[in-house]
Amino acid sequence: MGRVTDLAAFSALLTDEGQTLLAALRDYSPAQELAVASRLRREHPAELVTAALGQARLRQRAVAKFGEQDAHRMYFTPGGVEQSTRRTVAEHRAAVFARLGVRSVADLCSGVGGDAIALARAGIRVLAVDRDPLTAEAARANAAALGLADLIEVRCADVTGVDTSGYDAVFVDPARRGGRGRIFDPEAYSPPLSWAVDAARRAPHAALKIAPGIPHETVPPEAAAEWVSDGGDVKEAVLWFGTRPGTVTATLLPGGHALTGRGLPDPEVRPVGRWLYEPDGAVIRAHLVAEVAEDLGGGLIDGTIAYITADELRPTPYATAHEITDVLPFNLKKLKALLREREVGTLTVKKRGSAVEPEELRRKLKPKGPHAATVFLTRVAGAPVMLLGRPAAA
Numbered sequence: 001m002g003r004v005t006d007l008a009a010f011s012a013l014l015t016d017e018g019q020t021l022l023a024a025l026r027d028y029s030p031a032q033e034l035a036v037a038s039r040l041r042r043e044h045p046a047e048l049v050t051a052a053l054g055q056a057r058l059r060q061r062a063v064a065k066f067g068e069q070d071a072h073r074m075y076f077t078p079g080g081v082e083q084s085t086r087r088t089v090a091e092h093r094a095a096v097f098a099r100l101g102v103r104s105v106a107d108l109c110s111g112v113g114g115d116a117i118a119l120a121r122a123g124i125r126v127l128a129v130d131r132d133p134l135t136a137e138a139a140r141a142n143a144a145a146l147g148l149a150d151l152i153e154v155r156c157a158d159v160t161g162v163d164t165s166g167y168d169a170v171f172v173d174p175a176r177r178g179g180r181g182r183i184f185d186p187e188a189y190s191p192p193l194s195w196a197v198d199a200a201r202r203a204p205h206a207a208l209k210i211a212p213g214i215p216h217e218t219v220p221p222e223a224a225a226e227w228v229s230d231g232g233d234v235k236e237a238v239l240w241f242g243t244r245p246g247t248v249t250a251t252l253l254p255g256g257h258a259l260t261g262r263g264l265p266d267p268e269v270r271p272v273g274r275w276l277y278e279p280d281g282a283v284i285r286a287h288l289v290a291e292v293a294e295d296l297g298g299g300l301i302d303g304t305i306a307y308i309t310a311d312e313l314r315p316t317p318y319a320t321a322h323e324i325t326d327v328l329p330f331n332l333k334k335l336k337a338l339l340r341e342r343e344v345g346t347l348t349v350k351k352r353g354s355a356v357e358p359e360e361l362r363r364k365l366k367p368k369g370p371h372a373a374t375v376f377l378t379r380v381a382g383a384p385v386m387l388l389g390r391p392a393a394a
Helices: 002-013 016-024 030-040 046-071 078-083 087-099 114-121 133-145 193-201 281-285 289-296 332-341 358-365
Strands: 104-108 125-130 152-156 169-172 205-210 223-230 233-241 248-253 257-260 275-279 299-302 305-310 319-329 344-351 371-380 383-391
Touching (some): 002 016, 002 046, 002 133, 030 046, 046 078, 046 087, 046 114, 078 133, 087 169, 087 233, 114 133, 114 152, 133 152, 169 193, 193 205, 193 233, 233 281, 275 281, 281 289, 289 299, 289 305, 305 371, 319 332, 319 371, 332 344, 332 358, 332 383, 344 358
Parallel strands (some): 125 152, 169 205, 344 371
Antiparallel strands (some): 205 233, 223 233, 248 257, 275 319, 299 305, 319 383, 371 383
16 A cells, blocks of 8 residues: 555646645755645645655755756655666766667666666667656656656566567666665676676667676676766766677766776886875776876885875876875874974875774864865885875866
């Protein structure tokens, strides 16, 4: 009965009265929800007000992924907001499909339609399939709200029973969360990764969205693997079929920079130089630190740490550069004295290969003063060190 009730409440949001309520709640403050709900229930059914408030909250959360304009026209479920693809990432994937000449895609496990929307906006016809009735209704409503209903067909079904032979490509985004949270075993995805790979092999082109932490050795040999970050945060990994088998790429959005592996050996370990480079997370996940190090003329500060050091500053979109002023063995008293001497009040703490928690360290140091600095807590040649520096000038 619960799902039936949810569907009825969702359908009520699509009525004229529901649309009026949603429009009125666009910019409401959740802190005032009780007062707003009490006022609205004097004029509208309580169930409809509850549904509208819930949808308004979801839309506000979705702004970060979809932007103001789309988020406040779209419809979401709680899981749909959390699991849907960020707009910039979905647009990047749709552009790749378009460059491959794909004109139709079977979007399996489509959720509320984030990827389907990007595909349709790229001029690609989409079959969006999800087995959850409420999620499918949200996807259908989103296609209509954004004027894409002619390009997006939504079907509520189990993806394992859908015939995709009439489509140029398949996109599968298996559920990677269960009742106990995030799922790390690819065979525990829903559907399992092995099923998704089989579906991909039967299509001219395919893309499988997977968790960024997937072991490289589990990537099928006929697939190309891509790790994608957006604004410096790693968002996903994708297995591409029908493209360039065996290639590994790190893609950085929103700039669209793409670094492809060249099969390089691990970089040499060398003493800390004037510059420290912090590779983007997608570069690290894709195991392409060696490629960046070679381009920068640098090496690693430690064989197990993904920090690159070099003696000269070279521009690169794949790593953030810092000028290092001090290299010291880890010592809290010395660091505190140094920060006090230099009047550092704004302290950025980064760590890699250290057990020290940045917030705890900042609390103990109590930085005070007009200047700023960055401290890296890491290892050099296996020993804990503090690297003090500042970001390279833009």
